Amino acid sequence: MALPFSGNPLFCPDGLREDEIKLHRLKIREDALFLPCFKFDPATTESGDLFWISWKVVHSVATDPNRAIFLGHAPDGSPRFTIDIGNSLEAWNNFTSNLFQNIRSVAAYLADNRTAIVAQAHSILKWIANHLFCSRCGSNNAVSLGGYRLDCTNPTCGALTFPRIDPVVIIMITSRDNNKCLLGRSHGYPDKIISPLAGFMEPGESIEDAINREIREEVGLSCTDIRFWGNQPWPFPSNLMLGCFATAEQDRLTVNEDELAFADWFTRKQLEEILRNPDGDKIFPQSISISYHMMRAWLGDE
Ligand SMILES: [Zn+2]
Structure with a gap:
Protein backbone atom coordinates (compact mmCIF):
# COMPACT_ATOMS: atom_id res chain seq x y z
CA MET A 1 0.00 0.00 0.00
CA ALA A 2 1.36 3.46 -0.94
CA LEU A 3 1.08 5.80 2.04
CA PRO A 4 0.23 9.49 1.56
CA PHE A 5 3.27 11.61 0.53
CA SER A 6 4.95 8.52 -1.01
CA GLY A 7 5.07 6.88 -4.46
CA ASN A 8 6.29 10.02 -6.27
CA PRO A 9 5.45 9.66 -9.99
CA LEU A 10 8.13 12.18 -11.08
CA PHE A 11 11.53 10.92 -12.21
CA CYS A 12 14.84 12.74 -12.57
CA PRO A 13 17.35 10.97 -14.88
CA ASP A 14 20.85 10.54 -13.48
CA GLY A 15 23.09 13.55 -14.18
CA LEU A 16 20.33 15.86 -15.41
CA ARG A 17 20.48 18.18 -12.39
CA GLU A 18 24.21 18.72 -13.05
CA ASP A 19 23.53 20.06 -16.56
CA GLU A 20 22.36 23.70 -16.31
CA ILE A 21 21.90 24.10 -20.07
CA LYS A 22 19.65 21.05 -20.28
CA LEU A 23 17.66 22.23 -17.26
CA HIS A 24 17.12 25.63 -18.88
CA ARG A 25 15.98 23.95 -22.11
CA LEU A 26 13.49 21.91 -20.08
CA LYS A 27 12.11 25.05 -18.43
CA ILE A 28 11.28 26.71 -21.72
CA ARG A 29 9.76 23.62 -23.33
CA GLU A 30 6.10 24.06 -24.25
CA ASP A 31 5.06 21.09 -22.14
CA ALA A 32 6.98 22.25 -19.03
CA LEU A 33 4.73 22.81 -16.03
CA PHE A 34 5.42 24.66 -12.77
CA LEU A 35 3.72 24.20 -9.41
CA PRO A 36 3.56 27.67 -7.83
CA CYS A 37 3.92 27.86 -4.04
CA PHE A 38 3.36 30.72 -1.64
CA LYS A 39 4.86 30.34 1.82
CA PHE A 40 5.54 26.68 0.86
CA ASP A 41 1.86 25.93 0.16
CA PRO A 42 0.89 24.83 -3.39
CA ALA A 43 -1.66 26.49 -5.65
CA THR A 44 -4.80 24.46 -6.21
CA THR A 45 -7.70 24.66 -8.64
CA GLU A 46 -11.20 25.42 -7.42
CA SER A 47 -11.87 21.68 -7.28
CA GLY A 48 -8.77 21.11 -5.08
CA ASP A 49 -6.42 19.58 -7.67
CA LEU A 50 -2.84 20.90 -8.08
CA PHE A 51 -2.72 24.02 -10.27
CA TRP A 52 0.21 23.91 -12.72
CA ILE A 53 1.29 26.93 -14.79
CA SER A 54 3.52 27.48 -17.84
CA TRP A 55 6.99 29.13 -17.95
CA LYS A 56 5.41 32.20 -19.57
CA VAL A 57 3.03 32.62 -16.64
CA VAL A 58 5.85 32.04 -14.13
CA HIS A 59 7.45 35.23 -15.47
CA SER A 60 4.35 37.27 -14.76
CA VAL A 61 3.60 35.94 -11.25
CA ALA A 62 6.95 35.09 -9.57
CA THR A 63 9.39 37.55 -7.97
CA ASP A 64 12.37 35.53 -9.28
CA PRO A 65 11.48 33.05 -12.08
CA ASN A 66 15.08 31.80 -12.10
CA ARG A 67 14.52 30.19 -8.68
CA ALA A 68 12.38 27.44 -10.25
CA ILE A 69 13.29 24.04 -8.77
CA PHE A 70 13.37 20.97 -11.01
CA LEU A 71 11.18 18.21 -9.56
CA GLY A 72 11.46 15.63 -12.36
CA HIS A 73 9.68 14.33 -15.46
CA ALA A 74 6.03 13.27 -15.25
CA PRO A 75 5.20 9.81 -16.69
CA ASP A 76 4.11 11.58 -19.93
CA GLY A 77 7.58 13.18 -20.21
CA SER A 78 6.48 16.69 -19.23
CA PRO A 79 9.20 18.45 -17.16
CA ARG A 80 7.85 19.52 -13.78
CA PHE A 81 9.20 22.32 -11.60
CA THR A 82 8.10 24.20 -8.54
CA ILE A 83 8.48 27.93 -8.02
CA ASP A 84 8.13 30.04 -4.89
CA ILE A 85 6.24 33.12 -6.10
CA GLY A 86 7.96 35.24 -3.43
CA ASN A 87 6.27 38.58 -2.73
CA SER A 88 4.14 38.53 -5.85
CA LEU A 89 0.76 37.79 -4.32
CA GLU A 90 -0.77 40.86 -5.99
CA ALA A 91 0.43 39.77 -9.44
CA TRP A 92 -0.92 36.28 -8.65
CA ASN A 93 -4.35 37.62 -7.70
CA ASN A 94 -4.44 39.61 -10.94
CA PHE A 95 -3.74 36.41 -12.85
CA THR A 96 -6.13 33.96 -11.17
CA SER A 97 -8.60 33.48 -8.34
CA ASN A 98 -7.02 30.11 -7.49
CA LEU A 99 -5.58 30.04 -3.98
CA PHE A 100 -2.68 28.44 -2.13
CA GLN A 101 -3.79 25.70 0.23
CA ASN A 102 -2.27 24.22 3.36
CA ILE A 103 -0.47 20.99 2.37
CA ARG A 104 -2.26 18.90 5.00
CA SER A 105 -5.65 19.70 3.44
CA VAL A 106 -4.28 19.32 -0.10
CA ALA A 107 -2.91 15.88 0.82
CA ALA A 108 -6.17 14.79 2.45
CA TYR A 109 -8.07 15.86 -0.68
CA LEU A 110 -5.74 14.37 -3.29
CA ALA A 111 -5.16 11.09 -1.40
CA ASP A 112 -2.90 9.59 -4.09
CA ASN A 113 0.72 9.82 -5.27
CA ARG A 114 0.33 13.50 -6.22
CA THR A 115 0.73 14.10 -2.47
CA ALA A 116 4.37 13.03 -2.92
CA ILE A 117 4.89 15.90 -5.38
CA VAL A 118 3.43 18.29 -2.81
CA ALA A 119 5.80 16.89 -0.17
CA GLN A 120 8.79 17.17 -2.50
CA ALA A 121 8.04 20.79 -3.46
CA HIS A 122 7.27 21.85 0.12
CA SER A 123 10.36 20.23 1.65
CA ILE A 124 12.86 21.44 -0.94
CA LEU A 125 11.55 25.03 -1.02
CA LYS A 126 11.60 25.21 2.78
CA TRP A 127 15.10 23.73 2.93
CA ILE A 128 16.42 26.38 0.51
CA ALA A 129 14.64 29.21 2.37
CA ASN A 130 16.15 28.05 5.68
CA HIS A 131 19.71 27.73 4.34
CA LEU A 132 20.40 31.11 2.76
CA PHE A 133 23.84 31.24 4.37
CA CYS A 134 26.74 28.81 4.54
CA SER A 135 26.78 26.96 7.88
CA ARG A 136 30.61 26.87 7.80
CA CYS A 137 31.55 30.52 7.05
CA GLY A 138 28.30 32.52 6.97
CA SER A 139 28.62 33.67 3.33
CA ASN A 140 25.67 33.56 0.94
CA ASN A 141 24.67 30.20 -0.52
CA ALA A 142 23.85 29.88 -4.22
CA VAL A 143 21.24 27.38 -5.45
CA SER A 144 22.67 24.74 -7.82
CA LEU A 145 21.74 21.31 -9.25
CA GLY A 146 18.24 22.53 -10.07
CA ILE A 170 7.21 5.51 15.08
CA ILE A 171 6.49 2.42 17.10
CA MET A 172 3.36 0.31 17.41
CA ILE A 173 4.04 -1.56 20.65
CA THR A 174 1.83 -4.56 21.32
CA SER A 175 1.46 -6.78 24.37
CA ARG A 176 3.03 -10.26 24.31
CA ASP A 177 -0.36 -11.85 23.53
CA ASN A 178 -0.97 -9.14 20.86
CA ASN A 179 -4.36 -8.34 22.41
CA LYS A 180 -3.42 -4.78 23.39
CA CYS A 181 -1.47 -1.96 21.74
CA LEU A 182 0.20 1.02 23.36
CA LEU A 183 -0.92 4.49 22.25
CA GLY A 184 -0.28 7.92 23.66
CA ARG A 185 -0.08 11.63 23.04
CA SER A 186 2.88 13.98 23.36
CA HIS A 187 2.52 17.40 24.92
CA GLY A 188 1.66 19.89 22.20
CA TYR A 189 -0.25 17.38 20.06
CA PRO A 190 -3.85 18.30 19.24
CA ASP A 191 -6.26 17.28 22.00
CA LYS A 192 -7.92 13.87 21.79
CA ILE A 193 -5.53 12.37 19.22
CA ILE A 194 -3.92 9.09 20.23
CA SER A 195 -1.16 7.47 18.21
CA PRO A 196 1.81 5.11 18.39
CA LEU A 197 4.78 6.62 20.24
CA ALA A 198 7.39 8.39 18.12
CA GLY A 199 10.70 10.16 18.43
CA PHE A 200 13.59 11.57 16.43
CA MET A 201 16.57 9.31 15.83
CA GLU A 202 19.83 10.52 17.31
CA PRO A 203 23.32 10.36 15.76
CA GLY A 204 24.93 6.94 16.17
CA GLU A 205 21.65 5.06 16.63
CA SER A 206 20.21 2.19 14.63
CA ILE A 207 16.42 2.09 14.23
CA GLU A 208 16.31 -0.56 17.00
CA ASP A 209 18.49 1.57 19.31
CA ALA A 210 16.22 4.59 18.80
CA ILE A 211 13.08 2.52 19.47
CA ASN A 212 14.51 0.99 22.64
CA ARG A 213 15.61 4.41 23.94
CA GLU A 214 12.27 6.10 23.15
CA ILE A 215 10.18 3.34 24.71
CA ARG A 216 12.34 3.22 27.83
CA GLU A 217 12.30 7.03 28.17
CA GLU A 218 8.60 7.52 27.55
CA VAL A 219 6.88 4.56 29.20
CA GLY A 220 9.62 2.60 31.03
CA LEU A 221 9.27 -0.52 28.87
CA SER A 222 11.74 -2.72 27.04
CA CYS A 223 10.68 -4.36 23.79
CA THR A 224 11.64 -7.20 21.54
CA ASP A 225 10.86 -8.53 18.06
CA ILE A 226 11.11 -5.16 16.30
CA ARG A 227 9.64 -5.44 12.78
CA PHE A 228 9.83 -2.77 10.08
CA TRP A 229 6.30 -2.04 8.80
CA GLY A 230 6.54 0.88 6.38
CA ASN A 231 7.83 4.38 5.90
CA GLN A 232 6.57 7.75 4.84
CA PRO A 233 8.08 11.10 3.89
CA TRP A 234 6.52 13.62 6.28
CA PRO A 235 7.12 17.12 4.90
CA PHE A 236 6.84 19.11 8.16
CA PRO A 237 9.43 20.11 7.14
CA SER A 238 11.43 17.07 6.00
CA ASN A 239 11.05 14.02 8.20
CA LEU A 240 11.15 10.38 7.16
CA MET A 241 8.80 8.36 9.36
CA LEU A 242 10.06 4.80 9.97
CA GLY A 243 7.10 2.75 11.13
CA CYS A 244 7.84 -0.40 13.16
CA PHE A 245 5.91 -2.90 15.24
CA ALA A 246 7.48 -4.30 18.42
CA THR A 247 6.45 -6.50 21.35
CA ALA A 248 6.62 -5.19 24.91
CA GLU A 249 8.43 -7.37 27.44
CA GLN A 250 6.30 -5.99 30.28
CA ASP A 251 2.75 -4.62 30.72
CA ARG A 252 3.28 -2.12 33.50
CA LEU A 253 3.76 1.44 32.21
CA THR A 254 5.73 4.20 33.88
CA VAL A 255 4.58 7.21 31.86
CA ASN A 256 7.15 10.02 31.67
CA GLU A 257 4.94 13.04 32.19
CA ASP A 258 7.63 15.41 30.93
CA GLU A 259 7.42 13.68 27.53
CA LEU A 260 3.82 12.49 27.28
CA ALA A 261 0.45 13.96 28.14
CA PHE A 262 -1.01 10.49 28.10
CA ALA A 263 -0.26 6.82 27.32
CA ASP A 264 -2.17 3.59 27.85
CA TRP A 265 -2.96 0.14 26.49
CA PHE A 266 -5.93 -0.31 24.15
CA THR A 267 -7.71 -3.50 23.09
CA ARG A 268 -8.95 -3.97 19.52
CA LYS A 269 -12.52 -3.51 20.72
CA GLN A 270 -11.64 -0.17 22.34
CA LEU A 271 -9.76 0.99 19.27
CA GLU A 272 -12.60 0.00 16.93
CA GLU A 273 -15.01 2.04 19.06
CA ILE A 274 -12.67 5.05 18.90
CA LEU A 275 -12.42 4.70 15.11
CA ARG A 276 -16.22 4.56 14.81
CA ASN A 277 -16.80 7.63 16.98
CA PRO A 278 -15.00 10.75 15.70
CA ASP A 279 -16.80 12.84 18.35
CA GLY A 280 -15.44 10.86 21.30
CA ASP A 281 -12.82 12.01 23.81
CA LYS A 282 -10.13 10.03 21.95
CA ILE A 283 -9.69 10.07 18.19
CA PHE A 284 -7.42 8.63 15.48
CA PRO A 285 -4.71 10.81 13.91
CA GLN A 286 -5.30 12.31 10.45
CA SER A 287 -5.65 9.69 7.70
CA ILE A 288 -2.66 11.23 5.85
CA SER A 289 -0.31 10.01 8.61
CA ILE A 290 1.51 6.68 8.84
CA SER A 291 0.36 6.40 12.47
CA TYR A 292 -3.29 6.24 11.33
CA HIS A 293 -2.43 3.43 8.90
CA MET A 294 -0.41 1.51 11.50
CA MET A 295 -3.39 1.60 13.88
CA ARG A 296 -5.70 0.38 11.09
CA ALA A 297 -3.17 -2.35 10.25
CA TRP A 298 -3.17 -3.60 13.84
CA LEU A 299 -6.96 -3.76 13.69
CA GLY A 300 -6.58 -5.94 10.59
CA ASP A 301 -8.10 -3.35 8.24
CA GLU A 302 -4.97 -2.86 6.10
ZN1 LIG B 1 31.15 28.95 3.31
Whole structure:
Protein backbone atom coordinates (compact mmCIF):
# COMPACT_ATOMS: atom_id res chain seq x y z
CA MET A 1 0.00 0.00 0.00
CA ALA A 2 1.36 3.46 -0.94
CA LEU A 3 1.08 5.80 2.04
CA PRO A 4 0.23 9.49 1.56
CA PHE A 5 3.27 11.61 0.53
CA SER A 6 4.95 8.52 -1.01
CA GLY A 7 5.07 6.88 -4.46
CA ASN A 8 6.29 10.02 -6.27
CA PRO A 9 5.45 9.66 -9.99
CA LEU A 10 8.13 12.18 -11.08
CA PHE A 11 11.53 10.92 -12.21
CA CYS A 12 14.84 12.74 -12.57
CA PRO A 13 17.35 10.97 -14.88
CA ASP A 14 20.85 10.54 -13.48
CA GLY A 15 23.09 13.55 -14.18
CA LEU A 16 20.33 15.86 -15.41
CA ARG A 17 20.48 18.18 -12.39
CA GLU A 18 24.21 18.72 -13.05
CA ASP A 19 23.53 20.06 -16.56
CA GLU A 20 22.36 23.70 -16.31
CA ILE A 21 21.90 24.10 -20.07
CA LYS A 22 19.65 21.05 -20.28
CA LEU A 23 17.66 22.23 -17.26
CA HIS A 24 17.12 25.63 -18.88
CA ARG A 25 15.98 23.95 -22.11
CA LEU A 26 13.49 21.91 -20.08
CA LYS A 27 12.11 25.05 -18.43
CA ILE A 28 11.28 26.71 -21.72
CA ARG A 29 9.76 23.62 -23.33
CA GLU A 30 6.10 24.06 -24.25
CA ASP A 31 5.06 21.09 -22.14
CA ALA A 32 6.98 22.25 -19.03
CA LEU A 33 4.73 22.81 -16.03
CA PHE A 34 5.42 24.66 -12.77
CA LEU A 35 3.72 24.20 -9.41
CA PRO A 36 3.56 27.67 -7.83
CA CYS A 37 3.92 27.86 -4.04
CA PHE A 38 3.36 30.72 -1.64
CA LYS A 39 4.86 30.34 1.82
CA PHE A 40 5.54 26.68 0.86
CA ASP A 41 1.86 25.93 0.16
CA PRO A 42 0.89 24.83 -3.39
CA ALA A 43 -1.66 26.49 -5.65
CA THR A 44 -4.80 24.46 -6.21
CA THR A 45 -7.70 24.66 -8.64
CA GLU A 46 -11.20 25.42 -7.42
CA SER A 47 -11.87 21.68 -7.28
CA GLY A 48 -8.77 21.11 -5.08
CA ASP A 49 -6.42 19.58 -7.67
CA LEU A 50 -2.84 20.90 -8.08
CA PHE A 51 -2.72 24.02 -10.27
CA TRP A 52 0.21 23.91 -12.72
CA ILE A 53 1.29 26.93 -14.79
CA SER A 54 3.52 27.48 -17.84
CA TRP A 55 6.99 29.13 -17.95
CA LYS A 56 5.41 32.20 -19.57
CA VAL A 57 3.03 32.62 -16.64
CA VAL A 58 5.85 32.04 -14.13
CA HIS A 59 7.45 35.23 -15.47
CA SER A 60 4.35 37.27 -14.76
CA VAL A 61 3.60 35.94 -11.25
CA ALA A 62 6.95 35.09 -9.57
CA THR A 63 9.39 37.55 -7.97
CA ASP A 64 12.37 35.53 -9.28
CA PRO A 65 11.48 33.05 -12.08
CA ASN A 66 15.08 31.80 -12.10
CA ARG A 67 14.52 30.19 -8.68
CA ALA A 68 12.38 27.44 -10.25
CA ILE A 69 13.29 24.04 -8.77
CA PHE A 70 13.37 20.97 -11.01
CA LEU A 71 11.18 18.21 -9.56
CA GLY A 72 11.46 15.63 -12.36
CA HIS A 73 9.68 14.33 -15.46
CA ALA A 74 6.03 13.27 -15.25
CA PRO A 75 5.20 9.81 -16.69
CA ASP A 76 4.11 11.58 -19.93
CA GLY A 77 7.58 13.18 -20.21
CA SER A 78 6.48 16.69 -19.23
CA PRO A 79 9.20 18.45 -17.16
CA ARG A 80 7.85 19.52 -13.78
CA PHE A 81 9.20 22.32 -11.60
CA THR A 82 8.10 24.20 -8.54
CA ILE A 83 8.48 27.93 -8.02
CA ASP A 84 8.13 30.04 -4.89
CA ILE A 85 6.24 33.12 -6.10
CA GLY A 86 7.96 35.24 -3.43
CA ASN A 87 6.27 38.58 -2.73
CA SER A 88 4.14 38.53 -5.85
CA LEU A 89 0.76 37.79 -4.32
CA GLU A 90 -0.77 40.86 -5.99
CA ALA A 91 0.43 39.77 -9.44
CA TRP A 92 -0.92 36.28 -8.65
CA ASN A 93 -4.35 37.62 -7.70
CA ASN A 94 -4.44 39.61 -10.94
CA PHE A 95 -3.74 36.41 -12.85
CA THR A 96 -6.13 33.96 -11.17
CA SER A 97 -8.60 33.48 -8.34
CA ASN A 98 -7.02 30.11 -7.49
CA LEU A 99 -5.58 30.04 -3.98
CA PHE A 100 -2.68 28.44 -2.13
CA GLN A 101 -3.79 25.70 0.23
CA ASN A 102 -2.27 24.22 3.36
CA ILE A 103 -0.47 20.99 2.37
CA ARG A 104 -2.26 18.90 5.00
CA SER A 105 -5.65 19.70 3.44
CA VAL A 106 -4.28 19.32 -0.10
CA ALA A 107 -2.91 15.88 0.82
CA ALA A 108 -6.17 14.79 2.45
CA TYR A 109 -8.07 15.86 -0.68
CA LEU A 110 -5.74 14.37 -3.29
CA ALA A 111 -5.16 11.09 -1.40
CA ASP A 112 -2.90 9.59 -4.09
CA ASN A 113 0.72 9.82 -5.27
CA ARG A 114 0.33 13.50 -6.22
CA THR A 115 0.73 14.10 -2.47
CA ALA A 116 4.37 13.03 -2.92
CA ILE A 117 4.89 15.90 -5.38
CA VAL A 118 3.43 18.29 -2.81
CA ALA A 119 5.80 16.89 -0.17
CA GLN A 120 8.79 17.17 -2.50
CA ALA A 121 8.04 20.79 -3.46
CA HIS A 122 7.27 21.85 0.12
CA SER A 123 10.36 20.23 1.65
CA ILE A 124 12.86 21.44 -0.94
CA LEU A 125 11.55 25.03 -1.02
CA LYS A 126 11.60 25.21 2.78
CA TRP A 127 15.10 23.73 2.93
CA ILE A 128 16.42 26.38 0.51
CA ALA A 129 14.64 29.21 2.37
CA ASN A 130 16.15 28.05 5.68
CA HIS A 131 19.71 27.73 4.34
CA LEU A 132 20.40 31.11 2.76
CA PHE A 133 23.84 31.24 4.37
CA CYS A 134 26.74 28.81 4.54
CA SER A 135 26.78 26.96 7.88
CA ARG A 136 30.61 26.87 7.80
CA CYS A 137 31.55 30.52 7.05
CA GLY A 138 28.30 32.52 6.97
CA SER A 139 28.62 33.67 3.33
CA ASN A 140 25.67 33.56 0.94
CA ASN A 141 24.67 30.20 -0.52
CA ALA A 142 23.85 29.88 -4.22
CA VAL A 143 21.24 27.38 -5.45
CA SER A 144 22.67 24.74 -7.82
CA LEU A 145 21.74 21.31 -9.25
CA GLY A 146 18.24 22.53 -10.07
CA GLY A 147 17.62 23.23 -6.39
CA TYR A 148 19.18 20.09 -4.89
CA ARG A 149 22.47 21.58 -3.70
CA LEU A 150 23.52 24.87 -2.09
CA ASP A 151 27.03 26.12 -2.86
CA CYS A 152 28.85 28.57 -0.63
CA THR A 153 29.77 31.64 -2.71
CA ASN A 154 32.97 32.26 -0.73
CA PRO A 155 35.70 30.74 -2.95
CA THR A 156 38.02 30.07 0.01
CA CYS A 157 35.25 28.01 1.68
CA GLY A 158 33.26 26.32 -1.12
CA ALA A 159 31.14 24.25 1.28
CA LEU A 160 28.38 22.23 -0.39
CA THR A 161 25.09 21.62 1.40
CA PHE A 162 22.63 18.89 0.44
CA PRO A 163 18.93 18.59 1.35
CA ARG A 164 18.37 17.38 4.87
CA ILE A 165 16.09 14.54 5.97
CA ASP A 166 15.35 13.89 9.64
CA PRO A 167 14.42 10.25 10.44
CA VAL A 168 11.76 9.61 13.07
CA VAL A 169 10.90 6.20 14.53
CA ILE A 170 7.21 5.51 15.08
CA ILE A 171 6.49 2.42 17.10
CA MET A 172 3.36 0.31 17.41
CA ILE A 173 4.04 -1.56 20.65
CA THR A 174 1.83 -4.56 21.32
CA SER A 175 1.46 -6.78 24.37
CA ARG A 176 3.03 -10.26 24.31
CA ASP A 177 -0.36 -11.85 23.53
CA ASN A 178 -0.97 -9.14 20.86
CA ASN A 179 -4.36 -8.34 22.41
CA LYS A 180 -3.42 -4.78 23.39
CA CYS A 181 -1.47 -1.96 21.74
CA LEU A 182 0.20 1.02 23.36
CA LEU A 183 -0.92 4.49 22.25
CA GLY A 184 -0.28 7.92 23.66
CA ARG A 185 -0.08 11.63 23.04
CA SER A 186 2.88 13.98 23.36
CA HIS A 187 2.52 17.40 24.92
CA GLY A 188 1.66 19.89 22.20
CA TYR A 189 -0.25 17.38 20.06
CA PRO A 190 -3.85 18.30 19.24
CA ASP A 191 -6.26 17.28 22.00
CA LYS A 192 -7.92 13.87 21.79
CA ILE A 193 -5.53 12.37 19.22
CA ILE A 194 -3.92 9.09 20.23
CA SER A 195 -1.16 7.47 18.21
CA PRO A 196 1.81 5.11 18.39
CA LEU A 197 4.78 6.62 20.24
CA ALA A 198 7.39 8.39 18.12
CA GLY A 199 10.70 10.16 18.43
CA PHE A 200 13.59 11.57 16.43
CA MET A 201 16.57 9.31 15.83
CA GLU A 202 19.83 10.52 17.31
CA PRO A 203 23.32 10.36 15.76
CA GLY A 204 24.93 6.94 16.17
CA GLU A 205 21.65 5.06 16.63
CA SER A 206 20.21 2.19 14.63
CA ILE A 207 16.42 2.09 14.23
CA GLU A 208 16.31 -0.56 17.00
CA ASP A 209 18.49 1.57 19.31
CA ALA A 210 16.22 4.59 18.80
CA ILE A 211 13.08 2.52 19.47
CA ASN A 212 14.51 0.99 22.64
CA ARG A 213 15.61 4.41 23.94
CA GLU A 214 12.27 6.10 23.15
CA ILE A 215 10.18 3.34 24.71
CA ARG A 216 12.34 3.22 27.83
CA GLU A 217 12.30 7.03 28.17
CA GLU A 218 8.60 7.52 27.55
CA VAL A 219 6.88 4.56 29.20
CA GLY A 220 9.62 2.60 31.03
CA LEU A 221 9.27 -0.52 28.87
CA SER A 222 11.74 -2.72 27.04
CA CYS A 223 10.68 -4.36 23.79
CA THR A 224 11.64 -7.20 21.54
CA ASP A 225 10.86 -8.53 18.06
CA ILE A 226 11.11 -5.16 16.30
CA ARG A 227 9.64 -5.44 12.78
CA PHE A 228 9.83 -2.77 10.08
CA TRP A 229 6.30 -2.04 8.80
CA GLY A 230 6.54 0.88 6.38
CA ASN A 231 7.83 4.38 5.90
CA GLN A 232 6.57 7.75 4.84
CA PRO A 233 8.08 11.10 3.89
CA TRP A 234 6.52 13.62 6.28
CA PRO A 235 7.12 17.12 4.90
CA PHE A 236 6.84 19.11 8.16
CA PRO A 237 9.43 20.11 7.14
CA SER A 238 11.43 17.07 6.00
CA ASN A 239 11.05 14.02 8.20
CA LEU A 240 11.15 10.38 7.16
CA MET A 241 8.80 8.36 9.36
CA LEU A 242 10.06 4.80 9.97
CA GLY A 243 7.10 2.75 11.13
CA CYS A 244 7.84 -0.40 13.16
CA PHE A 245 5.91 -2.90 15.24
CA ALA A 246 7.48 -4.30 18.42
CA THR A 247 6.45 -6.50 21.35
CA ALA A 248 6.62 -5.19 24.91
CA GLU A 249 8.43 -7.37 27.44
CA GLN A 250 6.30 -5.99 30.28
CA ASP A 251 2.75 -4.62 30.72
CA ARG A 252 3.28 -2.12 33.50
CA LEU A 253 3.76 1.44 32.21
CA THR A 254 5.73 4.20 33.88
CA VAL A 255 4.58 7.21 31.86
CA ASN A 256 7.15 10.02 31.67
CA GLU A 257 4.94 13.04 32.19
CA ASP A 258 7.63 15.41 30.93
CA GLU A 259 7.42 13.68 27.53
CA LEU A 260 3.82 12.49 27.28
CA ALA A 261 0.45 13.96 28.14
CA PHE A 262 -1.01 10.49 28.10
CA ALA A 263 -0.26 6.82 27.32
CA ASP A 264 -2.17 3.59 27.85
CA TRP A 265 -2.96 0.14 26.49
CA PHE A 266 -5.93 -0.31 24.15
CA THR A 267 -7.71 -3.50 23.09
CA ARG A 268 -8.95 -3.97 19.52
CA LYS A 269 -12.52 -3.51 20.72
CA GLN A 270 -11.64 -0.17 22.34
CA LEU A 271 -9.76 0.99 19.27
CA GLU A 272 -12.60 0.00 16.93
CA GLU A 273 -15.01 2.04 19.06
CA ILE A 274 -12.67 5.05 18.90
CA LEU A 275 -12.42 4.70 15.11
CA ARG A 276 -16.22 4.56 14.81
CA ASN A 277 -16.80 7.63 16.98
CA PRO A 278 -15.00 10.75 15.70
CA ASP A 279 -16.80 12.84 18.35
CA GLY A 280 -15.44 10.86 21.30
CA ASP A 281 -12.82 12.01 23.81
CA LYS A 282 -10.13 10.03 21.95
CA ILE A 283 -9.69 10.07 18.19
CA PHE A 284 -7.42 8.63 15.48
CA PRO A 285 -4.71 10.81 13.91
CA GLN A 286 -5.30 12.31 10.45
CA SER A 287 -5.65 9.69 7.70
CA ILE A 288 -2.66 11.23 5.85
CA SER A 289 -0.31 10.01 8.61
CA ILE A 290 1.51 6.68 8.84
CA SER A 291 0.36 6.40 12.47
CA TYR A 292 -3.29 6.24 11.33
CA HIS A 293 -2.43 3.43 8.90
CA MET A 294 -0.41 1.51 11.50
CA MET A 295 -3.39 1.60 13.88
CA ARG A 296 -5.70 0.38 11.09
CA ALA A 297 -3.17 -2.35 10.25
CA TRP A 298 -3.17 -3.60 13.84
CA LEU A 299 -6.96 -3.76 13.69
CA GLY A 300 -6.58 -5.94 10.59
CA ASP A 301 -8.10 -3.35 8.24
CA GLU A 302 -4.97 -2.86 6.10
ZN1 LIG B 1 31.15 28.95 3.31
